[in-house]
Amino acid sequence: QQFWLRGQRPEEPVRFDPETGMWNVYGYPETVRVLGEPGTFSSDTLRVLPDSVMRGNKAMREGNLVQMDEPDHKKLRRLVSEAFTPKVVADLEPRIAALTHELLDAAAQRGHLELVADLAYPLPVIVIAELLGVPSSDRDLFKQWVDKMLEFSGQFSLVKQSAEQDRALEIVFEQRRQLTEYLAAHATERVQRPREDLLTKLVQAEVDGERLTTNEVVNFATVLLIAGHITTTMLLGNTVLCLDAHPEQMARVRADRRRLAGAIEESLRFLSPFAAVGRATTVETALGGVRIPADKLLMVWIAAANRDERQFARPDEYDASRDPNPHVAFGRGIHFCLGAPLARLEGRVALGILLDRFPDLRVDPAGPEFIPSPNMTGVRKLPLLLAS
Ligand code: HEM
Known part of the structure; x- marks a missing residue:
């Protein structure tokens, strides 16, 4: 991961890695093609994973929007898009602002701020829990599950079985199982006692005249709960980190808050939270001068594509x-992030308030701590100094 932070990108845009048995895609045009051709590059990657890896966990596929192909993906996406209309997201602004103030008040009283624990983690998780309708007071439980899922710091391999990888997969499946059980209990309760929340909407929703199964509802809610917070946590931390490292750009953003949106976009490019997405070929194809057979796994490194000098001038410079x-x-x-408007809103509101309240905010020279996973680019600890 530190590799990406240094901003290097391999010369070849597509490269087979014999260690993992997967094709890595690093180039921008190649990435755009893969993501734009879902017929050739399927999101249903579990299909090509050997049973030794899946070990009966294929039930995770149902309702998992990120890993669905057409036409099923389109139906479910249409349904859940209704819960994420621009109006629903915009209406969350006052709640996001109030939560940010509440969380910062608590930290300000203590006189020090660790951005992740005090704001960047709790804020998005409370917002997504409230949307779904699960108690946000259970957020330490979610954190426990998700942190354990992210602990495997190695590179996942299809060809090399290792005790470390087996153990990591066991842990991931076990955390998923606990999260699934938790959400299933809430979903079942909504069938009996409907409320004004997204879980109720999901259990009542009909696609082509049919209700979603509990398993589908639960898997979709799992995706939302996981995708809806860790990535935004990283976005908040990364933007503070980038601006702190560039005091002249921080000063410009402070002087004109309209520049904050650009700073957030650039931090998404420069330190892309979700560093890689997976795809599986459905047919043999050529990509970036390399032939890839059918039914093979691709790791599409969007973090690397975002540093491709064929697309971005001075790609390794942060320019808000x-x-x-x-x-x-x-x-x-078709899989463009459903939560992008929410993530952008949370970033703009929370970081705007943070900058307003702490004019002398600096990253503690003791330094940040990065998430050890190679697929995630973000801090898990970011201590800040509040006064100069
Ligand atoms: C999909 C990144 C925040 C929900 C995606 C994908 C990426 C991504 C790269 C595409 C995956 C693929 O093509 O395989 C991010 C980043 C975020 C963020 C960087 C924050 C900075 C959120 C939030 C939510 C969310 C806040 C929910 C509230 C989803 C869902 C999908 C998705 C449901 C699947 C969409 C589909 O398959 O049609 N996200 N995400 N994300 N994201 Fe996000």
Whole structure:
């Protein structure tokens, strides 16, 4: 991961890795093509994983929007898009602002701020829990599950079985099982006692005249709960980190808050939280001068594509005024991040308030701590100094 932070990108845009048995895609045009051609590059990657890896966990596929192909993906996406209309997201602004103040009040009283624990983690998780309708007071439980899922710091391999990888997969499946059980209990309760929340909407929703199964509802809610917070946590931390490292750009953003949106977009490009997405070929194809057989796994490194000098001038420089900034940190095409407007709103509101309240805010020279996973670019600890 530190590799990406240094901003290097391999020369070849597509490269087979014999260690993992997967094709790595690093280039921008190649990434755009993969994400734009879902017929050739399927999101149903579990299909090509050997049973030794899946070990009966294929039930995770149902309702998992990120890993669905057409036409099923389109139906479910249409349904859940109704819960994420621009109005629903915009209406959350006052709640996001109130929560940010509440969380910062608590930290300000203590006189020190660790951005992740005090704001960047709790804020998005409370917002997504409230949307779904699960108690946000259970957020320490979610954190426990998700942190354990992210602990595997190695590179996942299809060809090399290792005790470390087996143990990591066991842990991931076990955390998923606990999260699934938790959400299933809430979903079942909504069938009996409907409320004004997203879980109720999901259990009542009909696709082509049929209700979603509990398993589908639960898997979709799992995706939302996980995708809806860790990535935004990283976005908040990364933007503070980038601006702190560039005091002249921080000063410009402070002087004109309209520049904050550009700073957030550039931090998404420069340190892309979701560093890689997976795809599986459905047919043999050529990509970036390399032939890839059918039914093979691809790791599409959007973090690397976002540093491709064929697309971005001075790709390894953080430039909050970069415009246009066609980064692919939220993906592209049919799977484009459903939560992007919410993530952007949370970033703008929370960081705006943070800058307003702490004019002398600096990153503690003791330094940040990065998430050890190679697929995630973000801090898990970011201590800040509040006064100069
Ligand atoms: C999809 C990144 C925040 C929900 C995606 C994808 C990326 C991404 C790269 C595409 C995956 C693929 O093509 O395989 C991010 C980043 C975020 C963020 C960087 C924050 C900075 C959120 C939030 C939510 C969310 C806040 C929910 C409230 C989803 C969902 C999908 C998705 C449901 C699947 C969409 C589909 O398959 O049609 N996200 N995300 N994300 N994201 Fe996000």
